Structures are given as C-alpha cells and as structure tokens.
Amino acid sequence: MDAPEGAVPLTLYVPAASRLHRLHPVTKVAGLVAFIVAAFVVDRPLALAPLAAAIAALLVPAGGLPNVRRLRVMFVLVFVFSLVVWTLFYGGRFGATWAGFLYGLSTAIRLDTFLAAGILFLTTTRVEEVAYALGRLGLPYIVGFTLTLAFRLVPVFFDAALAVVQAQRCRGLELGRGGIVARLRRFVPILVPVLIGALRRADRMAMALELRGFNSGRPRTTYLRARAGRGDVLAGAVLVVTTVAYVALWGTGLGLLAR
Amino acid sequence: MSAAAVAVRGLRCVYPGTARPALADLDLELAQGALAVVMGATGAGKSTLARCLTRLVPCFVPAEVTGDIRLLGEPIHERRVGELAGTIGMVFQDFEAQLFSTDVTQEVVFGLEHTAVPPAEMPERIARALATVGLAGFEGRDPTTLSGGEKQRLAIAGLLALRPPVMVLDEPTTDLDPAGRAEVLRTLAGLRAEGLALLVIEHDTAAAADADLLLVLREGRVVARGAPGALLADVEACTAAGIRAPDTCRVFAALGLPDPPLDVERAAERLRAARVTPKPPRFLPPPRPAGPPLIDVRGLRHRYPTGHEALAEVSLAIRPGEFVALVGRNGSGKTTLAKHLNGLLEPTEGAVRLEGRDLRGLALEALAQRVGYVFQDPDHQLFAATVEEEVAFGPQNLGLAAAEVEARVAEAIAAVGLGERDADPFLLDKGVRQRLAVAAVLALRPDLLVLDEPTTGLDFAEQQKMMALLRALHARGQTIVIITHTPWVIAEYAERVVLLADGRLRYDGAPRQFFADDELLAAAAFRPPDVTRLGRLLGCTPLSVAELVSWMPRRAPCP
Numbered sequence: 125m126d127a128p129e130g131a132v133p134l135t136l137y138v139p140a141a142s143r144l145h146r147l148h149p150v151t152k153v154a155g156l157v158a159f160i161v162a163a164f165v166v167d168r169p170l171a172l173a174p175l176a177a178a179i180a181a182l183l184v185p186a187g188g189l190p191n192v193r194r195l196r197v198m199f200v201l202v203f204v205f206s207l208v209v210w211t212l213f214y215g216g217r218f219g220a221t222w223a224g225f226l227y228g229l230s231t232a233i234r235l236d237t238f239l240a241a242g243i244l245f246l247t248t249t250r251v252e253e254v255a256y257a258l259g260r261l262g263l264p265y266i267v268g269f270t271l272t273l274a275f276r277l278v279p280v281f282f283d284a285a286l287a288v289v290q291a292q293r294c295r296g297l298e299l300g301r302g303g304i305v306a307r308l309r310r311f312v313p314i315l316v317p318v319l320i321g322a323l324r325r326a327d328r329m330a331m332a333l334e335l336r337g338f339n340s341g342r343p344r345t346t347y348l349r350a351r352a353g354r355g356d357v358l359a360g361a362v363l364v365v366t367t368v369a370y371v372a373l374w375g376t377g378l379g380l381l382a383r
Numbered sequence: 384m385s386a387a388a389v390a391v392r393g394l395r396c397v398y399p400g401t402a403r404p405a406l407a408d409l410d411l412e413l414a415q416g417a418l419a420v421v422m423g424a425t426g427a428g429k430s431t432l433a434r435c436l437t438r439l440v441p442c443f444v445p446a447e448v449t450g451d452i453r454l455l456g457e458p459i460h461e462r463r464v465g466e467l468a469g470t471i472g473m474v475f476q477d478f479e480a481q482l483f484s485t486d487v488t489q490e491v492v493f494g495l496e497h498t499a500v501p502p503a504e505m506p507e508r509i510a511r512a513l514a515t516v517g518l519a520g521f522e523g524r525d526p527t528t529l530s531g532g533e534k535q536r537l538a539i540a541g542l543l544a545l546r547p548p549v550m551v552l553d554e555p556t557t558d559l560d561p562a563g564r565a566e567v568l569r570t571l572a573g574l575r576a577e578g579l580a581l582l583v584i585e586h587d588t589a590a591a592a593d594a595d596l597l598l599v600l601r602e603g604r605v606v607a608r609g610a611p612g613a614l615l616a617d618v619e620a621c622t623a624a625g626i627r628a629p630d631t632c633r634v635f636a637a638l639g640l641p642d643p644p645l646d647v648e649r650a651a652e653r654l655r656a657a658r659v660t661p662k663p664p665r666f667l668p669p670p671r672p673a674g675p676p677l678i679d680v681r682g683l684r685h686r687y688p689t690g691h692e693a694l695a696e697v698s699l700a701i702r703p704g705e706f707v708a709l710v711g712r713n714g715s716g717k718t719t720l721a722k723h724l725n726g727l728l729e730p731t732e733g734a735v736r737l738e739g740r741d742l743r744g745l746a747l748e749a750l751a752q753r754v755g756y757v758f759q760d761p762d763h764q765l766f767a768a769t770v771e772e773e774v775a776f777g778p779q780n781l782g783l784a785a786a787e788v789e790a791r792v793a794e795a796i797a798a799v800g801l802g803e804r805d806a807d808p809f810l811l812d813k814g815v816r817q818r819l820a821v822a823a824v825l826a827l828r829p830d831l832l833v834l835d836e837p838t839t840g841l842d843f844a845e846q847q848k849m850m851a852l853l854r855a856l857h858a859r860g861q862t863i864v865i866i867t868h869t870p871w872v873i874a875e876y877a878e879r880v881v882l883l884a885d886g887r888l889r890y891d892g893a894p895r896q897f898f899a900d901d902e903l904l905a906a907a908a909f910r911p912p913d914v915t916r917l918g919r920l921l922g923c924t925p926l927s928v929a930e931l932v933s934w935m936p937r938r939a940p941c942p
Contacts, residue, residue, distance in 0.1 A: 135485050139523045252489045275485050279527050284763070290727055291764035295823060296751040296780030313776065316766035320809070324762075328480035331439050336483075336541055337468030342499035347492040349502060 135275055136194075136246040138187040143355055144248045145186070149257035149348075151356045152249050158363040159241040162370035166379030167230045171370075176233055179240040188247035195243065199236055206232035226381055251275045256348045265344065281322060288317045386456030388549045388580030389413040389436065394450035396431050396440060396603075405431040405446070406603045413596070415455075415548060418571070418581045420591040420611065423600035424625025425812055425842045429584045432600070433551045436582070437473045438464045454549055469498050472542030476554040476840075478531060481538035487513070487529075488522045490537055494545045512544040515573045517566065530713065532563025536570050543574070550574060551582045556590070557840050560713040560868050561910065586842055588615055588629045592645045599624045616643050627843040627871075630913035630928055637932040647913050651920035661934035663923040669878070669893050675738070676700035677831055677862055678724055678754075682733035685719055685886075693719040694886045696733075701831065706857045707864045708877035708894070712908065716886040717866045721833050724864065725754035752781055755829030759836040761813070761820035770796065770811075770819060771804040777827045795826040799852055814845025818852060825856075832856070833864045838872055850876055870912040874898065874926040882907055899924040 147155075163175050183189060192199070207228040214224025249257075255268025292313045293299075299310055333339075373379030394409040406428045413419050421429050434440040441448050442464050452459050454470050475481060484490040491509045500508065513519050516536040526534060535555055542550060552571070556564040568590060574581060583590060591597050591611045599607040599614065601624045607614050615621060618636040621628035628636075631650040635643035638659055644650050654660065678701040685694040694716045701707060709717045722728040723735050726742045735742045737753055758764060767773040774795050778788040796804060799818040808819055817837065824832065837853070838846040850872060857863050867873060873880060873894055880897040882890035884907055890897055898904070898911045901919070911919075918925040925931035 135525055135527075137485070137525070250489070251485045272485065272489075273483055276483055276526070280479050287758060287760070287763045290722075291756075291758045293747050294725060294727070294751055294756040294758075295764065295777040296748050296827065297776075298746075298748045298780070313764075313766045317763055321762055325477065325480050327443075328475060328477050329483070331443055331464070332475065332481040332538075333483065334443070334464040335437060335439075335468060335473050336494035337465055337497035337545065339463065339465030340468050340498050341463070341466055342497070345496050345499055345502055347489075347496060347502055347505050 135251060136188075136191045136243060137250050138191070138247050140187045140248075142185050142187065142248065144182060144244075146353070146355060147248070147359055148350045148352045148356045149249060149253040150260050150350075151352070151359050152245060153254070153257045153261070155359065155363055156241055156245045158367045160238060162366055163234050163237045163241075165370055165374035167227065167234070167381050168379050169226065169230045169233055171373055171379035172230055172233045172237065175370075176237045176240070179237060179244055183240065183244050183247070186244060186248050188244055191243050191247050192240070195239070199239060202235045202239065203232040206235055223381070230381065252348060253350070256346070256350065280325075284321050284325075285314075285318050288314055288321070291317075385415060386453070387412050388415045388417070388455060389582065390451075390453040390456075391436075392451040394432075394435060394452065395448070396428075396435055397447045399445060399447075404603050406435070409450070409603075409605060411598065411605075413549075413580050413582060415580050416575065416578045417595040418575055418583065418593070419596040419598060420594040421582060421584045421598045421600060422586070422588070422591065422624070422626050424844055425814065426602075427600040427625070428603040429600055430553050431603075433473060433553045433582065433584060436549075436551055437471055438462055438467055439473070465497075468494060468547075469545040470547055470549065472539075472545065472547040472550040474535070474539055474542065474550070474552040474555050476557045478534040478538050478558065481541070482526045482534060485525055485527075487518065487524045487526060487537060490526060491540050491544045494541055498545055500545075508544045508546070512540040515543060515577060516540045516570045517573070530563060531559045532566040535559065535563065535567050539567075539570060539574070543577075547579070549580045549582070551584075553584045554586070555583070557586070562712055562908065586626075588621075588626065588645075591615065592629075599626065601625070612642075612645060615645065625842050625844045627846075631917060633928045634914060634917065634931060637928065638935060647916045647920065650917055654917075654921060659935055660921055661918065661923050661925070661931060662936070663918075663925070663934045666895055666924075668896060672702045672705060674702055677703045677738060679736045679739075680720075680723065680733070681736070683720070683723060683730050683735065684732035685716075685723065685728060686731045692886060694723075697883070697886070697888050698733075699881060699888065699891065701862065701864065703830070703862050704857075704860055705862055706853075706876065706878045707881055708873045708879070709864060709866045709881050709883070710868070710873060710909065711883035711889075715883040717883055718835060719886075720883065721756070721835065721864065721866055724831065724833055725756050726750045727756070748780070751777070751829075752827045753829055754831045754833065755824035755827055757821050757824050757832070757834040757837065759839060761816040764820055764823065765808045765816060767808060769805045770801055770808060773808050773819060774822050774826050777823055781827065791826045791828065795822040798822065798825055798856065800848070812845070814841045814848065817841060817845070817849060821849075821852065831862045831864065833866075835866045836868065837865055838867065838869055846872075870910060870915075871927075874912050874915055882909070894926060895924050898926070 159175065163172060166172060183192060210228030210231055211220050211225045212218060214221050214227055251272050255272050258268045259265055297310060297313055389411060391409060391411040394406055395404055396406040397404045421432065423429050431440060434444065435448060436452060438459060440446050459467060482490055483493055488509060491512055492505060495505050495508060516539050518536055518540060526537060556567045559567060571581060594611050597611040597614050598605060606624055607620060615629050616632050618628040618633050629645050631645060631647060632643040644653060680697060680699040683694055683697040686692045697720060709721060711717050719728060723730060726745060726747045729743060765773060767776060771792060774792045775788050778791045799822040801819060801822060808816060837849050841849060853863055854876060877894050880890060880894050889907060890903055898915045904911065914925055914928045914931055918931050
C-alpha cells in the first residue's frame, strides 16, 4: 500500500548509548516515579526549579531534545494555560492575584516537569524494557505484553481509522453538521468499518501470535537481561536523597507556598 | 530415506454450515528443501490448505477436518498451533497483523522467548534470521518506520529464528509494490538456500516459475499438479482455474508452437529460430485530446507535517474522457497527487483547479459529486447491512430526493453488475466488495473517477471483471484515473501513463512510448509486461498478447 502520510511511530525512544540508556529498566521506572513524587509534593516555584533544571540537563545527553521539539506545542500550551487560569481564578474568585500567579507558575513548572520527565523516560527506555521492568517488579507477563502491543497497534489503528474517515468523506459524509443525534448517527459509517477492520486484524493477530509459539506450552525465557551496574547504584542513591529531601521540604512546609 | 517435510493423505475439510467441502481428497508430498507453489481462484481452498497444515484449522477456525497430515513423519492431528511453532511457520498477506513489538530485534526475539530457547543462543539466531531476510543492520528500528516489504521480511525473520523445517506463505506479496514483491521473492530464495521446505500461495505465475511442484486447486480439489513449465503451458486449463497464464505461454499457444519457455529471452530466441517474427504497423504517437481540462494541476508541491516533501513541482492537465494510469514506486507521490484531485489534501504550493475553479475554497463533501475516489481497500468504506443501502449512502448525503436516489442506485448497481440488492456486503467475495465500492462512488455521478489500486488482492478473473467494468465506464465517456502497479493493466487499458519518481513527473504520455523507453523504465525500476518485453527483444512494442500475435505471420513457415 502506498501510504506517504504513513503511521508516525508512537514511541519516543531514541536509540543511543548514553549512560541513562544503559541504566537498569527498574532504575528508570524508579527514577520516573521519584521525580513525579518530588514534583508533586512541593509547590514553591523555587523548590520546583531544581527538578526542572535537572530533567532539562539530563535530556541533553540522552538525545531527548528532538522529542521536546516535537512536543513543544504541548509544553507551551500547558504552561500558558496553567499560568493564566490560576492567576485569574485562584481561590474560586475571578480576578488576578499575586498568590494565584505564584500558584499558577508552580503548577505550570510542575506539569511541564512531569511532561519532560515522561519524555526523558521514553527517550531512554524501549517499551519492551518497560514491560521487562514491570515483570521484574512482580506484575504478570500479560501486563507488560499488553503495553507493548498497545504501543505497536495504536499507530496502525489510527492509520486505518484515518483511511475510513477519508473514504466516507469522499462519499459526501459531513461529520460536523446537524444536532447531536444526527451527528452520532453519522459516526456509524465510520465506526462500523473501523471496528470490523480491527476485529478482523485482531483475529489474524491472534493466529500469528500462536504461530510464533505464544501458546507453545513451553516455559518462557527472556532475552533482555539487564544487570544492575555501578550507574544504577549511583542513580539509586541520588533518587533516594532527592526523594527524602523533597518529602522533607513538604513536611517542614519549606517547599510550600504560603496559604 | 528421511521423511517428507510435508505428507498429506486424503485431506478433507468442511466448514460448518457449508455443503461443499473447502478441501476434498487432497494428497500432497513435499520433500525437505523443496518449493511448492499453490495457485487457484478465490475460494479454491488455498488458504484452507495452509491453515490445515499449521492447525489454525480447526484450532482457530472451526471445521471438520479428516485425513492424515504429517510434518517430518509426525502426525499433527492432536497438536495445538503453538506447539508446532518451530516445526512449521506461516506468513500471511497482512504484514501488520504479524508484528507485535516496537523494535526489530524484539520482534525476532518474541518467538524465541515463547519457545524456551536459551538466551545464550538468541543473539546468533537473531543475527542469522535478520541476515537471511536482508534486514541485517535494522536492529533497534521501530517496525512502524519500515516499508511493507521490510515488514513482511521481518515477519518472516520472526518465524525463521525458530528454525522451522517447513514454512507456509499465504500470498506474502499481494499487498506489496513491485519493489517489495521482488524483496520477498528474493527472500524465498534465501529460505530455500537454508534448506526449508516452502509452500507458497500466489496469484502471480512469476513466483511459480522455479518451483519444484505446482499445485492447482479448483473448488477444493487438485485439478493439476506437476512441473510448472508443463502446467502453465496449458493456457486453457490455467484460465479455467482462474490463473493468468504467463504471456510467453499465451503467445506460443496462439501461434501453435509447443513447449513454451517461461523466460522471455528464451522465448524470443525460440521465435527467432522458428522465424516467427512480428511485422508491426507504424505507430504515431496518438493525438492528445484538446479542449479545456477537467482537472488542472499547476506547480503542485506538497510537504507533510513531518517535513517530508512528497510532491515537488507537478503540473498535469486531465481532459474529459481520458483514461490515465498513475504509476511509480511506493513513496513516489502517486497517492499524494491523487488525493489532491478531490481536495483530500491541500497543496503546500501551487494549485489544483476543477474546470478552472481552485479546489482550495471548496468543501470536500461538495467535491464528492465531481471527483469520486475509490480507496484501495473496500473494507475501509463498506458499512451498511445491504448492497442497496451501501450504494444509496452517497446520493443520500447529497440530499437528493428519494426517487433520484433510487434511480442512481439502480444505475450504479447495474453498471458494476451486482446481482442481489439485499445481499450483506460483508459476506461478499473480495472482488465483489471491490466492485460494490466502485458502485457506491459511481452513484455520486462524478465527472472524474479516481481508483487506488483497483485490482490489488483480486484473483485473475476478478481483476478482469474490474478492468472490463472500467473500460465500459470509459466507453460511456467517464474520465478515469487509476493508481496501479500492475503492468498488464497499464498496457492493456490506459491511454495515458503518468510516472512519478521522488515526487516529480518523470513521464507523461502514451503507454506504447512509455514501454519503448528502456532508459526511463530502467531508471524507474519499472518492469513492463512479459509480452511487451518479448516484443522489445523482437524489435516492436506490443501492449497485449493479442496485439503481438496479430503482427505475426499467419502461418509459421515450415523449417
């Protein structure tokens, strides 16, 4: 099939040999969780700034800047939206306030930090490694497998859905006209081919899985065999210190805005 | 003597609710390392055979299966599909459904992990499998970024790593462009060199030429088996079984010459030796239709949001009543250009005008009745419960009165030759669904009809029906643009060929001049139909077997 507008990969993974890439998948998952917890418990912009700076500093050697550029619109939107909304509506009343501005600024930095931490994680971690880490953390194999499959299938599914929408619009289907009932009814010609196509493909995929031994009755082996190294010990130590420090900032109130 | 790779005795398969067995009295023996090609029309039982060998029938698709199937001497009737991984592999037409990972290496690893291969063995197996299919160096790539041919080869590598002695491939090249087809066919040669026994289901006789065994199925039964050269020479039998006999065989049959070679060079030698050489008339380039264009594309440039420039400076005028074939490799910009003709895509630079009016200002829905677009896969648009409803959908969207809708439905259904108006579209054969999709667009009475690969995935009889339909529409004055990879479709049906390469117009003119330009064809990696290649070796450029034969002396001179 000729599909020049073809599926855009959903993954942000950048194959590179940085130190971050080589960390154990469990360390990377722990790192993501630690950053999110740390950024979640404090809300003073001054306390959040070091976290944002740390993520930004890590994105450079990890090769994650092109991903940041790809999602720059999201960064800007999240930032501007948080800042404006909180500045104007802080405390449940309309009107710009200084406290609202500070809170908006911290929320904006925090959300952008979440986003950047997520990008850093996905830049340095294959979906298969995430699945592996989840397995190592005790979750059943099927959880990790489903995650992998979802990342593989979502672009394929969207491609098919796009083709259906185009095909029906070429037959004069107008999606945005009429009342709610009429609009919903107009989704039938889209939903039916998309769903039937997805079911047919799922059926073939189930066959293909078995043909590759998915249900072979033999025990499973694993190719990915991450071993924790000195980098992981170091990273683990930094994560523990950071988390403890931020929990302390929260507990003492030093990291919080005045209420 | 070692056991045959595949030994089938008296195989019979009946799907529930059907009277005629999908397969009956089927015997087959395939030696280790041998290549068997299975051909036949849609519904002949080819896929059922493949699925019986892998136990997908009856484990996944319920059916009553009797008879004896042995792989390497071992009966398989009590085995599950998964247990046979490593004994027999199977590749489908739909390559997207066979990939489960977001990384090439992990894709190959998948089967190894599930069949308890020790991790220490894996790197060597991965490297070897990827090398055999020509994907060495692709480790770590996301399969989403691969071409169709590369995806299909990756699916093969995933099975190959399990080291099965037998592999079944069910139309592995149907959804690929000529370059992808060539890649996969080369890979088959690699698998043979590795010593695998292969059973390949194919519509194209080119894949059968060097097989050890050709098996022709018709309505569930073997109607012919033997060496491909001998079987394909029987043009009538091929046609009866829904196979397009090779051009060389059809030429030789028409001239009454025995033992046709499948190879074009050898066929030319034989004809020269027998002094049967063509005397073609002189061809002048046909006059280009004059008058105002229906669609006028000027300086069209298109850049996708990803930054990829798909079209660079394309100008093209299509006049009423033309039959244009849009050709070029995948990624050359064909579909991108076609989608500009009805406003699905907007030019980054330049303009597309319909009867002088810029499309940019017009709504896609309003354009639907001027430019009809039939997508490659009919299943991307069929949704209704009956044929009639499906065809009525377009006219109803235009807000036409009931009587007018009915008139258009009747006209469109008659034009494409569909019988039952209340049949369920989802239960129709692929070829009929494809014609239904055309009817659904015809009911909009478009001035221009654009079809994306209308013959892909159809068997020969259905391909002929589709093209006969387009020819009939064209004879009534319908302007038609088709995107196609099929050389004989271009040669026999198109009046004008537009070749794109890397987003630029490389050729725009008559098919005969196109096929006579060896340099251009070589640069575009475009392979003309065999009959045209044969003619070129004999000093002329025929577009069909009938044409070449008509230029030959009436009676072969006696030696």
